Structures are given as structure tokens and as C-alpha cells.
Amino acid sequence: MPAWSEPYQRLHYEDKYWRIYEPWRPITHMPTLEDGLLLNFNHYGFDVDYPELLGYAALLTTGPHNSLKVLKYLKVYNWIDHKNTSAFFIDFTMFNADANIFTVCTLVVEYTPFGYHLTRASVQSAKLLESLDQMSHVKIIVMLLYLIIVIQFGRSLAVKLWYNHDAIKKAWNKVDVIICTMNLILLALILLREYEVSKLLKLLKESTTRDYLDFQRPTRLYLLINIVMGFLVCITTLRLWKVLQFASVFAVFSKTLYLAWPAVASTALIIIIFLMGLGMAVAIINGNNSEYFQKLVKCIIACLCFAFGFSSEVHPTDMFHGGKSLGIVLYLVLVFIIAVVLMNVFAALIFSYFESAEQDRKDATRHSRINYLQFLRLEFANTLKFCGSGCRLFRKSYHPQGRTVHENIEWELYRRELLRAKTSSLVVTKKPSDEELRFQYRQRIELLLGLSAILTVQVELVERLLLGDKNGELPATSESDDSDVPEMYRKHKD
Template identity: 25%
Template sequence: MSKSEKKTPVKNEKPKRSWGCFGCIRAMWATRETEDTFLSPELYIQTTLRELIIYVLFLTVTCIITFSMTSTTMFYFTSAMANLFLDTKTVHAGSFRSITNTLDFWRFVQDPLINGLHWDKWYNNFEVPDDLQGYIYYENKLLGLPRLRQLKVHTNSCTVHKDFKSMIMECYAPYDHKIEDVTPFGPHDDGQNYTAWHYKSSEELGGSTHWGYMATYSASGYVQNLGFNKVQSLKIINHLYRQTWITRGTRAVFIDFTVYNANINLFCVIRLLTEFPATGGAIPSWSFRTVKLIRYVTKGDYFVLACEGIFCVFIFYYVIEEILEIKRHRMAYLHSFWNILDIIIILISLVCIGFNIFRSLVVKKMMLTLLEKPDIYADFERLGYWETRFINAIAIAVFLAWIKVFKYISFNKTMTQLSSTLSRCSKDLAGFAIMFFIVFLAFTQLGYLLFGTMVKDFSSFQNAFFTLFRIILGDFDFEELEAANRVLGPMYFMLYVFFVFFVLINMFLAIINDTYTEVKVDMSQQEDQFRMTDFFKEKTNKLMTVLHLTSDKGHGEKKLVRMDEWIKILKGFGYADVEIQEMFERFNYDGSRLLDIDEQNAMKKDLDKNRKKSVKKDMKVADKVQGKAPGEEGGSSDSDEGGIARTTGGAGVTYDDLVMLSKRVDRIESTILCQLEAVLTKLSQIESSRLTRRFDSPRYSNVSSNDPSTSRDPRARKAKIQKKSPKKP
């Protein structure tokens, strides 16, 4: 068919639906980004509601999955383990938290650690049966054997100044994996097969690095497993103590073990680290990772499994949706914040789905190995670490998913206050942020240099940075600063509080306050983009009509008249916007933007009354033109339904001619008013753009916002101009 023979599309003709594969996919994944919803308010609301309902279901499933990963029981399990191994006192009244030197470490290992790992007696000193051996608190199964691991640096790993070389023969630098000591030491052949004296690489041990206070430590080192019971473990500990396993080159000692509680199906991966810095002394730290590695045991767990399957379906759905949107918008797709947020949520979810499958396979393999070889160390440290990262990723995804809810409620002006305020003041906040961080970082560096050697909160640049943020929130220790320097400490504190707290923070609040006030004023003068109440009321009335649940008592069909339909009709008769708005608000009793049958009847009666008054006024004018008194008959007259005589004879202008002339004058007046309104609208737009440029200028600051002549809202100026213009008779 040639181009000239192609049919021209008929107006209001519905587009034909494509039944191809892509057409079906597009119908299932129709969104505001893939459809031209701006052409139809009803289509916009329908699409938005459909997206919102689907997303609420997705959010519900996601919350069910995430809340199943953690519980209050996890906290109490962690607390029980921490109290046992961190707070139990030694015979010398010390604990792991209070370790300050090598002797404190050995006292902890020989008493609280051994007694905490091996519960071989009941509370009444009766022996625990063999089948119950290896339980902590009689409830938590110790998996495999606990392990000690040491990291050392080799001798002369640092450089001694030439003036002290004759006095200092050995030098041990702070820890670095490049200067690790890998040579065997201690007794080489003691007949007990101790492995603590021989170095093993991270590939042999299969562990992971650890971030401590002083350094990041590798997974290698000198390793020694403890025994199955208290006697064996204590023998190993005493041997290492007597043979001076911890030397001057020791920089870190790790104690690793894992327990499992079958009552609550939870693992607790425990790591106790003691760092021995080059300065001397000891710094204890710890890690308790309570995780649920075996996911599906109870009926509730299998319900979560079903939710995880539904979650995967939702992710697949949203992947297809984003592909369709990218296919349509190309690079413009990345211009929207919500689209970028969608991609981040999908990527995090895909990574979590992959890790969930990987975790299940690895745990199953590790449990089989542990059952076959119960006399080895059960290395759940790496798996526990990544399980914690997995929970963190899911938490971030859920947080972003809740933020995304604003995308689907943005059609309501109240719901856009936050985004509108932040977007409007973004430039001001960016400029303020530069100024704030210049001052803040200056105080951070000053505090670090002044008090870094004496105050723990300023011992590093990072600590000083967060300490100053805490001071803003009222969390500070003034006495410690004053003790560090009686002159500079108080001066530093007062200067920081004045410039940052009293000046900069109040500037920040003023920017937010002023912008929020502007947004509130602008929103009070705007209508909602779409009214959900109107949409639901209209759909409800249609449904009631279809179900024959409405009664027609002399009113006919109860059809609702929308505001936009009313404006189109009255504009066709030449009415101005102000008159239309005034008429609609006069009879819109319930405040909705729809006129029901009662409101339509009231408006009809008012219009009939005004029409009769207008006819009487025209008849009086006609009688005066013919020189007759009102109500006086002359010639032949016909009585109309209103009882007013129509003059057909005599000298002067006839009534029909007068009516015809009046109609012509009305049409001319309507045309003039419409053209005048168009001119005023154009002038308002020009004036609005001019005032916008003027408001952006810093010199404009003293103009009152209450004066309509200087208002930034063009509708206020338009209303003032229309008040001054002559009204239509």
C-alpha cells in the first residue's frame, strides 16, 4: 500500500494492541516510565496505583525475609558468650577486657578461657557424662577444637639510630605482613607434635585477614589447636607458657572457636584478639558474630523459603521493568534519581541471592567435613564474616526500598515537601558544606595536634573527627581537655563551640527553615497534581451504577461533573477563569473537585433564576426604547411563559432586534474578554520570568511577599489585574 493510500487515524480512535511477544511484556510491565501517562490523568492514577500495590507486596516480602535473619534471641546469645569470656575474673581479679600486658594474657588463658571452653562438671561438682562433654553452659556445642594463632615480626625489622646501636642490639618494628617472621622457633623436637613453633601460610590455613586497632593482620601465623577436654587444653597452654611462646616480636595472638546452639539454631563465631604493639603492653579486642547459617529447619523457616522464592520472582520482574525503561529512554534513563535507586536495589538483591545459595552449599560441605574429622579446627570465621556483610547488604537494600516509596506518592503535594525542600536548597547546602568542612577540618587537625598524645578521643585524626561531631550533639569530656592543657584546652573548646555550634549550625538550620517556608507557601497556592479521592469516588459511583445499587429518584443518571470538564464547557461560552472558579467553589459543597447531582441541580436553579432576571431586565429596556411604561401593552403582543409582553409593533426598535443586537454585543464582549485574558496571561508569564531573575539577584531582599503586585506568584498578579478590569455586565 502506498503512503497516499494509508488511512488517516481517526480522532479518539483507540490504538490497536500489539499481541506480539514484546506487546505482552509491555502490557505486563507497564509503568509511568514506559507509558504516556501525562496524556490522561486517569491512566496516570491507574498506573501509579498498580505500581504502588505491586511495590508494597515486594516490600512486605522483603521485610519478612530480613526480619527472619535477626531476632532478640541473637542478642541474648551474644550477650551470654560475651559475659562468659570477657567479664569472668581471673584469680588475680582481672578479665580479658582488662588485659594490659603479656602476664595478664596468660592468666586469662589459663583460667577463664579454659574453664569457659570446658564444662566437665555440673554446678554440684558431679561429673558431666561423656556424651555431654564439649558443651558451653551445657547448651552450646563447641564445634571442633579451639585454636591459638600468633603473628610475629622478625628481629631487626626496624632501624636503630647509630648513637644507640651499641646499646640496643635488637629492634622489632610495628606489624606489617612484609616483615612477618616465618622461621621456626622454640623447641624443635619435643615429642608432643606441637605445631605452635612452625609458621603456616594463609593458603594452608584458609583464613581471612583481620582489621585490628594497630594494623590489619594476615591469615597466616604460628598455630596451635587446644584439646578436647580441660586437662588436654591446660597441658598445651602450660607448655606454651613455659617455653615462652610469646616473644618480643609477637604482635598479635588470636583465639578462635565456634559454638552452635541447637535449641535456637544459631552459630556464634568468636574471635578474641590481643595485640602487642611495638610500644609495649597489650590491647584486647573481640568479635562475636551470631549468625543463622542453617536456614531451613522449622515450618517458619520453610515459610521464609517460600518468601525468598517470591522475592526472586519480584527481582526478575523489576529487572525486566528496568530493561524496558532503558530501552525506551536510553541514556536519559540515568537522569532520574529513582532509576538509579532501582538499579542499586536490584544489584544488591542479586548479590544477596547469589550469596544465599553459596552459603547453603558451603555450610553443608563444612558440616560434613566436621562430622568426619571432629579433631580439627572448625573455621567458620570467613563464613561468619561474609554472613555479617550479607545481613548488612540486605539492611541497606531494605532501607533504600523504604525510601523508594516516595516515588509512588509524589503526585500528592504534601508528600513532596521533603524532596522539594532538599532540591531547592541543594545549591545553598553545597556552598555551606564547603564552608563548614573547611572550618571543621581545621578544628580537627588542631585538636589532633594539640591533644593527640594525651587524650584518647584525639589519639588519631579519625577519632578527632568523630569526637568533634559528638561535641555538636553534646557528648564531650571537658575535664579531659582541660587536664591535657589547662590553657589551650578551654580556649579550643570555647572557640569550637562558638564558631561551629552557635554560628555554622544555626546557618544550616536557617537555610533549611527558609527553604521549607517557601515550599509551604508555594504548595498552599497549588492544587494536587491528581486527586485520589476523586478517582476512587468516580470509580465507586460507576461500580454502584453497574451493580444497580443506585436509586434514580427523578434525577436521572447520577453523573459527576469534573472540574476540568466544567472549565472546558464554560470557556467555550467566553467565561473567564476567575468566574469559573468562583462558580465552581460556590456550589462545590463537599470540597471535592466533582459536582454530584444535588450540586448540579442547585447550580441549574441559580442559572435559571439569573436567566429570568436577565430577560426581565431586557424587556424593561425594550419598553423604554418604545416609549412605554413597563407592563403597558401596545400593538399586538404575545404573552410568554414569564408573563412579560413582547412588543411587535409601533415606532422604534423591536424586541427581536434588541435581543439580536444584545447577543451580538455579548459575542463581541466574550471575544474581547478572551483575547484580553490571553494578553494578560502572556504579560503575567513575562512578568513572572522577569521577577524570577530579579529574585535570584542578591540585591532583592526587602520586597514584601504579601503585596500582590510584587508577589512571585503570577496568579496573584492576575487576580489583582482582573479586579481592576471592568466586570462583564
């Protein structure tokens, strides 16, 4: 450089790109919040699980010739060898402009302790670029309606809980709170995904062909959004159970679950214990010889699927690696005890409680209940009133039919009384038994005798009041004697 003296001179300067083959750690010390939430997952291998945030990373070039040079460098300097390398992953991203889909591909080569090379490919596609100008009108309308419904639902729930704090103890209100919370989580994930995509697009605009753009985080967000949406649809469908209570079938089924849940939960716990014990035994004995029994969770799922007849992948011979006799015992426990005995007990319990609930519903008195349409009319009364004010032509007009209002009201009441009489006449009463008839007959006789004694006393009192003297004594000329006077009013002779 020339001396720093005036006049200054502007010299030509060009950015140089220095290629570095040396691998580096993707996360040096502690991962950030975004990396810890989005990239803190494991790659599941055949033998070992490999965390995404561990290991070393190196960049390949655009052409195959230079990429082979990078791989050769890594092999020469023992970054990739058969002794210390457990697995290596090749990640790259593809974009289809016509379908507007990003595809994150991961090629895995795993080195086993036995010297084998196991390969596997993972492909995850995500639609990350979604703007309003690319959406259809129907989708935009559906999103607006969904947003309005969620806001109205959250507002009504907030008002209910604000004025009545004890309402949170009810089960359906707890479900409503979970629905609102999951909607907020879904909105936050969508905003975070848009932020990640916009940041990557900005880097794409300024980057060169030698830079690697990692779309792992937006793809993980896309998958997480789908999972949250699935749970949201599930719990919203569960919320519709309250609406379905207007149907008698769902009311009986709800009562069945309420009555049977202790027995059903105990039976389900026994089934889970049997499955876990059988899964541990099968995984320990046959895990080294069958890929479906390598891990405990996968083994339990495979045993459960096999017990219900899904035997396209798992065969009975997979359980015989520890010996035929032991394999037969495991097979019988799986098929007979779990699939036949416990499942039939589970179904029989629910069926017995269902019959009990149905019988209770038939024996109980029938209360007047509103149907679902009447519930909607009461729930959305203001909306219907607003719509009715703008549509006066659809209102039901009054037809006097040649009668006054008073006569029409009397006629309507008379018609309802006739309908009520017809429906009540169709009610079948239960015939009483002989013992009940004798008891009722005895009650009637006792009531008549008691009434007769009361009337006799009252007649005697009236007679003494009208015909007797000051002391209530009847004159001697009276034909009545002491035999006609009740015992409580007879004179006691010394």
C-alpha cells in the same frame, strides 16, 4: 613388609594422628578469592591494626592440660615473647543447638611497647543453619512474596530500559537499577553462605575432635548480608519518596531540597572541614592521653557527639592535656562555632528555602493532579480487572432512579457544574491598585474611540455604495458635506 609375591596378604593398618606443635603461616603465598574477600580484614587493637591473613597459626588441643603444653612449647621456642610478639589471638567456635546459633569468639592479648598487656574479647553470633523445614509459615510466605515482587520489579525495569534507552538518565530509574543490583548481590551472598556452611558441615561429619573448623568465613558472610540488607532497606525507603510526591507536604519539601542543595552542600562542606581540622588538632594534642582521641575517625565522631551533647564518655577535661588555654580554645571552637553557629546556619538555610518554596506553591496556579489511590488504580488496572472478574458481587450496580440514561448523564453534569460554581465562588480575587484601575480605564476609552472611528468609516462607505454614483460621489442634494466625510475620503481642493 613381606615380599611382593603371591598369595597376597592383608595386614592390619591403622591411621595415626601425629600432633604438630610447630606454627605455620595461614596463607602461604597469595590468598584465594574467597579468603581475599572474606578474611581480608583487620583486628583493631589499641595501638596497631592486625591483619587476619598475616602472622602464624597453631592449634590447641581439646583439654586444658595439653593446651598448656602447646603454649609452653611456643614460649620455649620464642614464638611468644615480650620482644617480638605484638599480639596473639585465640579463636574458637561455640554452637547452641536450642537457639541454632553459632558464636565465634576471639580473645586478644596485645603487648604494648610500654610493657602492658591489654586484653579484649570479640564475640560474633550468627544464625547459619536456616532451612525451609525450620522456618515458620509466615516467614516462608513473606519470602515468596518478596521474591515475586522483586522479579516483577526487575521485569518492569528491564522492559522500560529495553524500549527506551534514554530512561536510564532519570534519577529514579538509576535508583531502581541500584535496587535490582543489590538484590542480586544479596542473593549471591546467601548462596555463597549456604555453600560455606554445607562444606563445613561435611567436614564436621568426617572430622575428629582434634580438628579445628573455622567458621570465620560464614560469619563474615552473615554480617555482610546484614549490611547489604540494611543498605537495601534504606534505598528502598528512598524509592518510596517518589510515591510520597502525591502529598503536597512532600512536594514542597522536595522543591526545598532542589532549591537549597547548593547552599546546604556548601554549608555541610564547611562543617566537615571544621570537624576534620578540629579532629586533627585534638588527636595530635590529646591522642596519647585519651582512648577516644587516638585515631582520626574516632576523634571526629567523638567531637561531633560531644558537640551535640552526648558527653557521657567524653569529658571537657580530655581536651586539656595540651594545656588549659589551648583546651579552652578547642572547647570553644567545638561548642560555639560548630555546634551553635554552623548548625544554626544550616537549619536557617533550609527553613528560608522552605518558606520560599511554600510561597511559590501558594502563588502558583493549581493544576489538576491525581491522588495516590487514583495512581494505584491506574498502575494496577489489570490486576484490579482480574480480581473484579472473579468478584462480580462487589461491582457497583447502576440505579436509574426513575430516569433514562440521558437524563442521568445530564443530571450528573449539572451537579458537577454546581459544585464547580460553588468552589469557584469561594476563590478570593486580589483587589487591583489605583494605578491598575486608571490603566484599565484608559485602555477601555482607547478601544471605544477606535471602534467609533471604524464604525464611522463603515457607515460612510455603505452610504456611498448605496446612494453614490459610479465613482462613489454623493449627489449634490445630499445634506452631507465635507465636514462629515472622514479626512481620508475628503476631496482635496486645488
